[in-house]
Amino acid sequence: MAQVREPPWHLPPKAAKTLAARNSALLRQTHLTTLTIHAIFLLLHFLFRRPRSLTPYAIFTIPTLIIEFYFERLGRPRYNPGDNSLRSPGEDLDAPGLTEYFWDVLYWTWGCMGAVCVFGDKAWWxxxxxxxxxxxxxxxTFMGVRKGFAGMGGDAGDAAPAADSKRQKKLEKRGQRVKYR
Incomplete structure (x- = not known):
């Protein structure tokens, strides 16, 4: 009998069920929205013969279809076939980072498709x-990392001067200068 390995991260059962339900609902909504937008575009293209080319449509929508397939593989909950218990809730589809960027690309493409339906092929720009x-x-991101590494050099001459404390200001008022290390 094959042993089922648990992932390194283990969610409590209630949290796993909540994540599985949220992922299922989000995937269903995403697929329905995509289907609707593509159906409207294709309907307008084939019925009204307005200036909508299928070449840019294919070029710009294939990446988003790949992203949706990735979301499906990443976030779809998996259930045990015997007792229909939750095996894996899937990854969090609301996670920051690359997943968030993929959502932005997907939403932007939907908006572009809507603009193409209204304004024509020039909206693909x-x-x-x-x-x-x-x-x-x-x-x-690169500049932020570079700036972060610049402060690690140990050269005190390049560092910004620290704000004086109240004690330093009082001593300077009396004519004394205190240097801290």
């Missing part, structure tokens, strides 16, 4: 914001 945001985010 709104999708350019995603790589620009990624570049800006990477740059600010």
């Amino acid at each position: 709104l999708w350019v914001v995603v790589p620009l945001y990624s570049a800006w985010s990477a740059y600010t």
Whole structure:
């Protein structure tokens, strides 16, 4: 008989059930929204023959479909086949970091598809914001890390002067200067 290994993180049963229910509801809502938006786009394309090309549609929506597949694999709860008990609640789909960025890409693509339905193919240019945001985010993260490492050099001349305490101000008022190490 194969032994089922538990993940390194183990949630209390109530928290696991809550996470599983939240993930299931979020995945259901996401899939329905995606299905609705894609159906509206394709309906407008094939019925009204307005200027909507399928090439940019495929180029810009395939990444979001891959993201949805990733969310499905990551967050879908798994149940034991015999007694239908919860085996794994799935990962938290509201987690910060890469998951949060993927949600942003998904929401932005939905917005772009809505804009394309209303304004035509030129609205796909709104999708350019995603790589620009990624570049800006990477740059600010890099600069923040670099600034953090700059203070670790040990060179006191480059460090910003510390604010004087009340005691230092009193001593300076009397004409004395105290140097702290």
